[in-house]
Amino acid sequence: MKCSHCSRDAVYFQRHSGRHLCKKHFLNDFLKRVKRSIKKYRMIEREERIALAVSGGKDSIVLAHVLSKLYGERRDIELVAITVDEGIKGYRPPTVKIAKSVCKDLSIEHHLISFKREIGMNLDEMVERGERNPCSYCGVFRKYLLNKKARELSASKLATGHNLDDETQTILLNFLQSDIERLARLVPSKVQEGLIVRIKPLREVYEKEVVLYALINNLPLMVDECPYSRTPVRAVVRDFLYEFEKRYPGRKYSVMRSFEALIPCLQSMYPQIRLKRCKVCGEPTPKQVCQACELKMELGILGLHVSDGDYAYKSRQKSSKN
Ligand code: SF4
Ligand SMILES: [Zn+2]
Ligand SMILES: [Zn+2]
Missing domain, CATH: 3.40.50.620 (HUPs)
Structure with a gap:
């Protein structure tokens, strides 16, 4: 099959436009x-x-x-x-x-x-x-x-x-x-x-x-x-x-x-939504704590405690070593 635009062989049939295209025209x-x-x-x-x-x-x-x-x-x-x-x-x-x-x-x-x-x-x-x-x-x-x-x-x-x-x-x-x-x-x-x-x-x-x-x-x-x-x-x-x-x-x-x-x-x-900064890592988020930090806490990568109505974090691994 020839290209719809030139005499070269077509490598692709573009169904939605009904055209056959050679490499160059593709x-x-x-x-x-x-x-x-x-x-x-x-x-x-x-x-x-x-x-x-x-x-x-x-x-x-x-x-x-x-x-x-x-x-x-x-x-x-x-x-x-x-x-x-x-x-x-x-x-x-x-x-x-x-x-x-x-x-x-x-x-x-x-x-x-x-x-x-x-x-x-x-x-x-x-x-x-x-x-x-x-x-x-x-x-x-x-x-x-x-x-x-x-x-x-x-x-x-x-x-x-x-x-x-x-x-x-x-x-x-x-x-x-x-x-x-x-x-x-x-x-x-x-x-x-x-x-x-x-x-x-x-x-x-x-x-x-x-x-x-x-x-x-x-x-x-x-x-x-x-x-x-x-x-x-x-x-x-x-x-x-x-x-x-x-x-x-x-x-x-x-x-x-x-x-x-x-x-x-x-x-x-x-x-x-106007984004805030994550209270834990400072990255933009619509919530208090971003999804990444929430997942980190869930996985035990971060431990969480709340102080003065604010979030702070400590590494569980670190605290378990102490
Ligand atoms: S786990 Fe694999 S399939 Fe799932 S989002 Fe990551 S790369 Fe994609
Ligand atoms: Zn062509
Ligand atoms: Zn965060």
């Missing part, structure tokens, strides 16, 4: 759509230092590659990468290696931080000790560390590799579970002290396109799945969306557009 189209969403949501403007969350998985590697292609030559835009090593035996070490080497190839300054060093325990230990689902610990601490590190690096934004499939799955999942408050959290946040604004430059490209972009550019593709990944409900939503999109191409965009139309409504239902 890459042009991919970059064009990323640029369009960056512009539409004003994700990256002049004089910005963008921190990239690079786990070493395909999405984050493509994110780093695309942003370095689009902004690598710009003097007023700086890119810096952060990798969080959660401490998942057998799974995380190879992706950390990939993240380091890709950032080196792209000349992006790279910072590696770990749960063990920053939180005091790696994820495998948390799972052994705690009662929660591994993803709850992982999600809260990763978000916490990424925000903290991005702020320390004076980043103005924090970019993650979420693609159209991730976003539409989350939107639909929240609808189906009637969790409108969580749905409202997907609305792009405004600037708040201490909280780095998150951006998702790949939110309008399909996951299969991210994979094809990686293959064409010879980027390493990590195919192993996290051993803790067991999200049956999300898998059902993912399969449903896949079938729906197959029969009615472009419907993932419809889900995204419907969500965008609801943004003003979600904003008035759940106005952005």
Whole structure:
């Protein structure tokens, strides 16, 4: 099959537009759509230092590659990468290696931080000790560390590799579970002290396109799945969306557009809460104590006592030694 734009062989059939695309026109189209969403949501403007969350998985590697292609030559835009090593035996070490080497190839300054060093325990230990689902610990601490590190690096934004499939799955999942408050959290946040604004430059490209972009550019593709990944409900939503999109191409965009139309409504239902500082660690939080500190206490990493109506903490490990 020939490309719909030139005489080269097509490598991809873009179902939602009905076009066959050769490598060159696929890459042009991919970059064009990323640029369009960056512009539409004003994700990256002049004089910005963008921190990239690079786990070493395909999405984050493509994110780093695309942003370095689009902004690598710009003097007023700086890119810096952060990798969080959660401490998942057998799974995380190879992706950390990939993240380091890709950032080196792209000349992006790279910072590696770990749960063990920053939180005091790696994820495998948390799972052994705690009662929660591994993803709850992982999600809260990763978000916490990424925000903290991005702020320390004076980043103005924090970019993650979420693609159209991730976003539409989350939107639909929240609808189906009637969790409108969580749905409202997907609305792009405004600037708040201490909280780095998150951006998702790949939110309008399909996951299969991210994979094809990686293959064409010879980027390493990590195919192993996290051993803790067991999200049956999300898998059902993912399969449903896949079938729906197959029969009615472009419907993932419809889900995204419907969500965008609801943004003003979600904003008035759940106005952005003015954040305070966590009484324990000082990080931004809507509550007295942030979720990360609550989990640390639960895991026995922090002991808690309340004095003068205020929170203070002491390390249980330290006190048990005394
Ligand atoms: S599947 Fe869960 S535990 Fe594994 S990396 Fe993702 S959030 Fe973390
Ligand atoms: Zn072509
Ligand atoms: Zn805290």
